[in-house]
Amino acid sequence: MTIEIKGNWLPMWQPVVDVFIANFDRGEEGAGIALVHRGELVVNIWAGQRSNKLAGVERADWSEDTLVNIFSAGKGLVALCVLQLVAKGKLQLDEPVATLWPEFAQADKHAITVRQLLCHRAGLSAFHQHIANDQIFDWDVITQVAAAESPWWEPGTAQGYSPFMFGWILGELVKRASGYESFNDYFQACIARPLGVNCYFGVPNHLLDAIADTGPLKRSLGAAASSTGADSIALGKLMKADPRGVTNRAFSNPISLMTATNSREWRQAQIPAAGAHADARALATIYGELARAKQQLLDESFLPLCWAEQTFSDDRTLGLPLRFSHGFMLSQHDRADCRYGRGQRAFGHPGAGGCIGFADPDFELGFGYVTHRMGQGLLIDERAVHLIDAAYSILE
Numbered sequence: 001m002t003i004e005i006k007g008n009w010l011p012m013w014q015p016v017v018d019v020f021i022a023n024f025d026r027g028e029e030g031a032g033i034a035l036v037h038r039g040e041l042v043v044n045i046w047a048g049q050r051s052n053k054l055a056g057v058e059r060a061d062w063s064e065d066t067l068v069n070i071f072s073a074g075k076g077l078v079a080l081c082v083l084q085l086v087a088k089g090k091l092q093l094d095e096p097v098a099t100l101w102p103e104f105a106q107a108d109k110h111a112i113t114v115r116q117l118l119c120h121r122a123g124l125s126a127f128h129q130h131i132a133n134d135q136i137f138d139w140d141v142i143t144q145v146a147a148a149e150s151p152w153w154e155p156g157t158a159q160g161y162s163p164f165m166f167g168w169i170l171g172e173l174v175k176r177a178s179g180y181e182s183f184n185d186y187f188q189a190c191i192a193r194p195l196g197v198n199c200y201f202g203v204p205n206h207l208l209d210a211i212a213d214t215g216p217l218k219r220s221l222g223a224a225a226s227s228t229g230a231d232s233i234a235l236g237k238l239m240k241a242d243p244r245g246v247t248n249r250a251f252s253n254p255i256s257l258m259t260a261t262n263s264r265e266w267r268q269a270q271i272p273a274a275g276a277h278a279d280a281r282a283l284a285t286i287y288g289e290l291a292r293a294k295q296q297l298l299d300e301s302f303l304p305l306c307w308a309e310q311t312f313s314d315d316r317t318l319g320l321p322l323r324f325s326h327g328f329m330l331s332q333h334d335r336a337d338c339r340y341g342r343g344q345r346a347f348g349h350p351g352a353g354g355c356i357g358f359a360d361p362d363f364e365l366g367f368g369y370v371t372h373r374m375g376q377g378l379l380i381d382e383r384a385v386h387l388i389d390a391a392y393s394i395l396e
Contacts, residue, residue: 007045027219032280036288036366050212068370073351074276079327107150119310123151125160126250133256137269160316167273197282212372283357288366291359354381
């Protein structure tokens with residue numbers, strides 16, 4: 001397959017470019033990757049095509065500023081907002097959420113702390129009550145519902161990944177602690193604009209046409225992807241085994257969480273845990289900053305919160321072992337699909353289907369990869385694994 005690569009890269013990073021090209025033989029159709037090393041943008045490339053049916057675009061060239069729904073890769077950015085406010089003294093990690101948000105104390109949640117929410121140990125992994133499809137698009141409605149929810153188990157006693165509630169609850173805390181009118185307003189003012197990057201929790205009207213529709217990766221699982229595919233199959237079994245259980249409710253209550261992601265409502269709503277839209281350079285730039293001690297996003301003394309392990313356990317929602325710091329996933333070095341860099345302090349977050357951003361302070365590397373063709377892996381997609389391996393073949 002002949003692929004036209006656009007963008008720029010330093011010659012020493014050619015192995016990453018070669019793997020990026022090879023990914024188009026693995027089913028890639030449109031994607032971008034960017035790397036920031038020691039504060040310098042050393043790779044910023046894109047290729048392929050995209051569609052945007054809402055804009056009447058069946059096929060268009062991928063561009064540098066093509067926006068992609070990065071799904072859970074946005075969770076790391078939510079965590080960064082929270083940690084910034086902790087560093088500023090406006091939030092306390094071990095303070096009850098209800099101190100700032102009194103309504104949150106309902107249903108025995110009065111003692112749940114900010115730290116427990118960040119590391120998925122609050123028991124708030126899914127909604128018990130039925131949620132109407134359109135409620136997820138209304139911030140005031142969905143945060144009120146979240147405030148009234150009850151934990152699935154005693155907070156602090158177990159780990160359970162929170163696919164969606166994580167963002168609404170922490171986003172409301174950011175809004176209240178910062179005084180900004182919305183979570184996205186805070187993110188734009190304190191992260192996106194200072195760095196000059198394209199990332200939005202609620203895409204503005206004038207950028208809707210720049211979005212790439214997401215869809216499944218159009219190829220069968222190969223041998224290299226069999227392990228990550230197995231995790232996805234196991235998740236499906238967990239969902240079917242208990243329709244009223246936490247796993248099924250976490251992903252399908254309401255069903256619009258899985259079916260509405262290419263809609264205008266989804267793209268413009270603030271769904272922090274799964275609805276961020278970004279390009280590759282945005283992720284690499286943000287994480288590239290966090291990979292350096294001297295940077296503008298987070299006070300140096302608070303940076304260790306990004307990689308300080310808080311929990312490492314078999315996860316009650318996803319059914320596999322996961323390791324978290326304060327909102328970021330941490331590496332399990334014996335698993336290729338859960339290895340965020342090679343350094344001991346690497347941290348980041350993958351998104352459903354393939355997008356990923358991470359920082360590796362030991363190598364001063366920021367990594368960002370976006371794709372609109374979604375693979376079956378639960379964690380780091382096979383395409384990203386190959387790209388990560390190529391980057392470290394240069395650095396190690």
